[in-house]
């Protein structure tokens with residue numbers, strides 16, 4: 001992760017927001033390449049999810065909505081995380097990410113140890129337990145640790161559990177609920193009547209506008225309403241770079257189905273669609289898996305939730321959640337707004353509230369996944385046959401920030417430069433392309449490898465003196481072949497869609 005974060009900063013993909021003021025935790029900026037990459041991901045999703053389907057329409061709703069929306073959705077009462085404070089260090093922890101265990105030697109308690117959630121939580125707790133045993137000079141056999149998180153701590157145990165910040169017990173508070181919605185005030189008054197929230201998900205925009213979309217007459221069950229937009233969550237512990245941040249972007253779609261439809265089949269179809277889409281933007285199958293939420297952990301209205309997981313360098317984590325939400329959301333909005341959220345069934349001549357399948361994913365999480373999957377450092381041979389290291393980002397041509405780099409072999413030959421610039425201008429009409437004439441050609445290829453450009457074309461003397469063809473160099477294989485304008489355009493048409 002450190003290497004990747006360093007590359008993102010060096011090549012100005014992604015970096016801390018407000019860096020000149022020391023940054024602000026949980027907020028990020030996208031530089032020129034990052035903004036292109038993110039836009040390409042959004043555009044691919046929008047094309048595949050909305051434009052290329054007849055059953056889904058796209059909308060854009062406001063970030064601040066009527067506060068009743070969030071009462072109806074349950075976010076005001078229940079969008080909380082359990083929070084634990086360390087009174088000594090002023091650090092805050094998510095209770096379900098702070099683990100502890102009682103250290104018992106030959107049946108006798110010698111104290112407690114704690115560790116934050118990581119790939120090594122169990123090892124860290126065991127090491128800490130051994131250290132505590134040594135420190136207290138206790139002889140005997142250390143019993144296996146029963147690891148729990150802070151939401152499972154008994155009240156009497158809390159004062160005995162050491163804070164990860166200080167290593168000492170006595171400063172951790174009992175977990176309390178913390179609402180993650182960012183609150184603001186609308187208008188000049190800052191009293192209770194003006195309280196509003198920055199949306200914590202885009203989904204409620206689709207539910208609140210359900211009736212308006214149905215009334216346009218453009219949709220018939222089953223159909224979907226999709227949206228891409230910013231969401232905000234005051235995460236207690238934003239972490240792992242852009243994996244969990246406080247301002248992020250979501251791509252969500254609510255697929256409305258008949259109340260009697262086979263929801264499990266539809267749910268499965270959407271899980272498969274999401275997985276195939278991730279493959280289409282270049283994520284390898286080997287890094288993807290599925291996690292079915294256990295029935296007992298689902299919200300009462302939920303019929304099933306499956307997450308598509310991705311193997312990040314910091315562990316296997318949720319990338320995309322596909323939830324079968326029943327008719328809960330529309331029913332709630334009908335109850336809170338008084339406006340019926342029904343559809344008329346021509347077959348049975350009955351009105352009913354449709355059920356919904358919701359695939360919800362974060363754009364930033366996909367950005368991180370494609371960067372993690374694509375990043376590689378390799379030993380390769382240079383022009384003279386000696387070994388050198390190359391850094392390469394294997395991004396799919398669909399989402400790569402730059403599709404083609406156009407390189408004149410020499411910058412002091414006006415005829416090469418003129419031909420290269422003409423090709424560059426032609427490609428630029430349709431694609432993000434890059435023109436580079438500085439440095440040795442090998443160095444120029446390496447620069448493009450590092451930012452994930454799938455192809456470089458080099459204009460050389462053969463181009464102007466012979467048949468107009470130029471060298472096409474492929475990023476992944478590093479193979480080179482000669483190609484003409486039309487063939488290049490056909491290649492781009494096929495691979496960048």
Ligand code: GAP
Pocket residue numbers: 200201202203233235242243244245246248249250252318319320321358360361362363364365
């Ligand atoms: N409407 C349902 C919903 O919002 P969620 O699982 O809370 O469900 C959906 O969020 C997706 O949004 C997640 O799978 C993840 O990709 C992304 N996401 C959620 N919280 C995020 C955060 N703090 N930072 C970045 N992405 C986040």
